[in-house]
Amino acid sequence: MNKYIALSRSAIFRVCLNRFQKVKLGNKNIFSKSCATKDLLNGLVPCLGCTTSRSISTDRQSYQNARQEVKAMCTVLERSNLTKPADIARLLGIDSLNLFSKSDPRLQQHRPDGRHDNEDEKKENDGNENGKPPLKGLVFVWLWTAALMYMLSRLVGDDDKSSGFHYVSWTEFVHDMLAKGEVEEIIIGPEMEMAVIKLYPGAVIKGRRLDNTIFHMKIVDSDRFEEKLRQAEEGLGIRREQGIPISYQRGSSWASVAVLMIIALGLYMMFRNVKVQMPNPMDMFAGERKAKYTRVDLQTQKGKGIMFKDVAGLKEAKIEVMEFVDYLNKADKFKELGAKIPKGALLLGPPGCGKTLLAKAVANEAKVPFLAMAGSEFVEIVGGLGAARVRDLFAEARKRSPCIIYVDEIDAIGKQRAGNNWDSSGGEGEHTLNQLLVEMDGMGTQEGVIMLASTNRADVLDKALLRPGRFDRHIMIDLPTVIERQEIFEMYLKQLSLAADVGKYAPRMAELSPGMSGADIANICNEAALHAARDQKKVIDVSDFEYAVERVIAGPAKKNTVLSPEEKRVVAYHEAGHALAGWMLKHTDALLKVSIVPRTSSALGFAQYMPTDNKLYSTEQLFEKMCMALGGRVAESLTFNKVTTGAQDDLQKVTNIAYRQVKQFGMNETVGNIAFPDNGDTFGKKPYSKLLASTIDNEARSLVTKAYRHTEELLQTHKDKLVKIAETLLEKEVLSYEDVQALIGPPPHGAKQTVTAVEWDTGSQNVRAKQDNKMETKT
Template identity: 40%
Template sequence: MKEIKPPKKPLIYYYVVILIVVMLLNTFLFPAILRHSIKEVDYGTFLSMVDQGKVKQVQIEDDYITFSPKSGDVVYKTGTMNDPELVNRLHKANVNFSKVIPKESSPLINFFWTWVAPILIFMAIGQWLTKRMQTRMMGGGNGFSFGKSNAKVYVESETGITFNDVAGQDEAKEALQEIVDYLHNSKKYVDIGANIPKGALLVGPPGTGKTLLAKAVAGESKVPFFSMSGSEFVEMFVGMGAARVRDLFKQAKAKAPCIVFIDEIDAIGKSRNSSMAGGNDEREQTLNQLLTEMDGFEPDKGIVILAATNRPETLDKALLRPGRFDRRVPVELPDLAGRESILRVHARKVKLADDIDFNVIARATSGASGADLANIINEAALRAVRLGRNKVKQNDLEESVETVIAGYQRKNAVISMKDKLTIAYHEIGHALVAAKQSHSAPIHKITIIPRTSGALGYTMQVDEKETILMTKEQALDKITTYMGGRAAEEIIFKTITSGASNDIEQATKIARSMVTRFGMSDEFDMMALETVNNPYLGGDTTLLVSAETASKVDVEVLRIIKTCHQNAKMILQNNIDKLHELTKYLLEKETITGVEFMDILSGKELELI
């Protein structure tokens, strides 16, 4: 049954309750406490203490007498009597005394301090709390100040990041360095008649360092740096986004020269063609205001707009025209040298052993982003701590690569010997097929230890050199290698299992790309059959052909996969003895290196330890 929660009471309810409690305390409790601090005695005791010289000071009022003893902090109180001799007694005992003349207090003043003042105080507290809540929820002090941009302003000393902290993006740094230099030395650009770009758009996959580059610009420029996310402009109130854009540029103009950075600009910069009917929604108003503001200042004002996105194809064309975002700065996945330099940057604060080889790790992480590489360094440091070491070793880095790719080892997983044998033949099938082909990457590691990602085992291949292009032969060899695991199951066990599901998926993707995008099919030659919608987020594709041609594409893809499958079975049947020998060795050790694999394949006999 769904729990039904009672509705929350309005804030004024709690104000009224607190106000009543304070009034009751003011009326009953506080006077009672004051009364308990004064000790009441009879008039005879008062006279006895005066005669004995114990009284220090006396105050006589109309209804009572208060007096203080010479020793102690207690104040005594007694009632008044018709005693004409009291003044003589006090003179005789050398007591200081005085007559208190009562002041007539106004009933209005008493009413004010007792009732009106507490109400005003709590009303002021309520207004302050309401203002704080509006500030947090709506970004403004009250209902008429929602348009504050709330942009974070950084200076060099606050970011602590410079271009030295950004690695693997030399081209992007060079393009942004020109902007920083213009902000420092604008005169040499003005003298030659050059105008610095108004805006620069940082484009690339997630995790490649777009935001880090913007922070590095803040550290290098030494000018005010306004940072804001695109999603912060658009909220529930109509017109707030446009107002925030106006306020942001108003602040920027007041502090020029400066840099304005808008992260994830696609939140407000999507093409207006994609809007709903009518098109006059809040996001479109915000975009229109941004376009107007970017046209509203001259290049020599010293205001530079930086923006970051991983969905450039969705941005409005008006936003990308010259005069707005003049320069597009690609921030792509790093190459081999870039990955190695990124690893070194993130390893500065980590204690490393002397034999660390970052090149090996860089070659094993092809396609990794800067964020992935930072995570690998951190995982290696955590592993070293878990094992009780104070330095990171090479095997920590290698294990962290596998952790990021395939997850942690499932050391307590219970796998039957039959399934373990099937997994071993499956992985050796991959490795043996790859080793017997001329266009496959060398084997780096084979393991049958299950991982938390769901992999029951895997074969890792690492290219010796960075490759940018993929030939048709390399693509076919990749598909054939993926088919090696299923082929080994068919040859040895005369059956098939579900363990090849990921292999089938990856092989199908490559075969389909060969036909539809790479022009590697004789059937369709160089005809474009599909297009990539978003190269930075998932790479979703859209077919450009008719249903009849799509059916022919499926037939051609199936032909490629079947051919590679048969080739994989042929390779394994021709090397059946090595398949058995390598599987037996892997089954005993559970994890073997590429060197061990190649030694056995070349005929060396290795002892089981």
């Protein structure tokens, strides 16, 4: 027991200090400045329950002396602002405050809440390790960084003029110092690429006596500097024996090594003693590697979304896509016959034909999880993210097997891989494509995941992506036929308030929308509803639909455009030439409407035709199409003896038809029965010689000239009819099929074979084509 009483004051203080670190008075720490001395002293009493203090308590006098001594030390510590345990530990030279915390668990005092003191200690230590680094440690890091930068700057030298050095150029050195004999010595430091110029005391430079006689000059090649200096001296008439002495001052490489070793040692000690948690550089992309897909699951969204019954038209496409749904829902039926479930289907077709709409229907009909992503969401600037997202997407799909993956606009990641090194920017895209190929049909591929994708650029997709085993089926979704357009119109018209039944509008609208996609049809119905609302109507009638069709094709009428009488007359004869040429020829399309009302699409007039649904065209049919397109230019030339720029679009169409006949259709006797790709489809060298290219140009030009002469003869013969149509257009601005027939009579070759009559809800007779229609805008 005497050995405990004989403990030095320093040891007692360390024990009590260790206990004070763990004890709190209410919500206040013992060493907080807000704690009074009385609270600090009262907090010592429960702390003296350790082994040492219990031994001391046997001697009452020693206990009182120790208590008074601790009280005095606490007062001194508060006055000295040493209120933190870390500061006191550093003052005493203790490596750690936990030096005396290890004691017999049986002798540890129990807390009122049932926990031991070491539990608080453990909690505190864990908080320090898992929390933010202490401010003191961060300051230490920044100080070391600043010191490192300073030492490196001093090591490599400082060429800034603000460092106190006086720099001169080679020209100033030769003319102002060397030529005047003011240079006493030159000292060269090869490692620093620097020459120190030492002048004579009291040297006069530029008429001024200098107090500073040390100057510095940058040198590029220290080995040849002396030779260059001697040549300059020789040019100034200085003899070699009177030359400026040069001395070389080479620094010791051990100094640089020593500095680097000190820096390395400091960095080691810094990261060894200061536990600053540095973030992993790749952690910033941890969230980006996840595939950002859209999940459609009927288990959570039952009854919502688009179904197959909501998709009008696309009968063949729906049949093929519905089979994929059966593969997942009734897989046993196919496996019994030995059939393998297709791994993917590719939806191909022009924009707006319903590819994405059909995929949405599959998502709601499949009764299995459906994961959808856009092709552009895979590839990012950071390398490797695209492949990581592909892996994550397929991993999520396998967890939910059976499952369907849908990638919209897959051409963003499925483009053909370059066979050369011209394009180095496609590396990330190729990595993403390679990972997609492996996931779809690789060594670790498993069944239960079907992939759907859509694109309108099938020509750019990689062949490895299109092969069976990846995309087993290619489903073509083309522009709707007249019957499909009628079904689409019926679906959209049911949602509108019409002046008559849907059956009286849908057939006619299908005839007035040739070559339009489902998206265009939806736009027409919406424009008709908007037009009726602007006119304060309660229901939508015929005029609203006619306005909508013209607006979608040629743009709305530009009422504020004022044409001069001369320009309006030129436009009238131009459109009359188109109408008359098509009326008099045999194989042309039926005229529906001709107008000279300006449009916002830069069209000063347009003619609407109703072509047949022919897939094959003869030489005569193509020739007469060219004649009808040239009718506007010929009419201008015959009437005004001049031409305008209004025929630019017509000439482009005529040139295209002529070149395709010569290059692709094999309809030219000189060139022969050969076909070449379009100029836009070839890169580099053309697949034919320069002589043949010249022949193709000559034959196309000859064909256009022949069509122009034929149209000129036709309109010259029927010039009286041309004048009637043009003058009536100037008066009415819009002429229909019946108006033209009343002016010049029926077509000379008989009524167009595909033209019949159909009625609007108003009961008026109009022209109807049985097959697809087409709108052509003439300017």
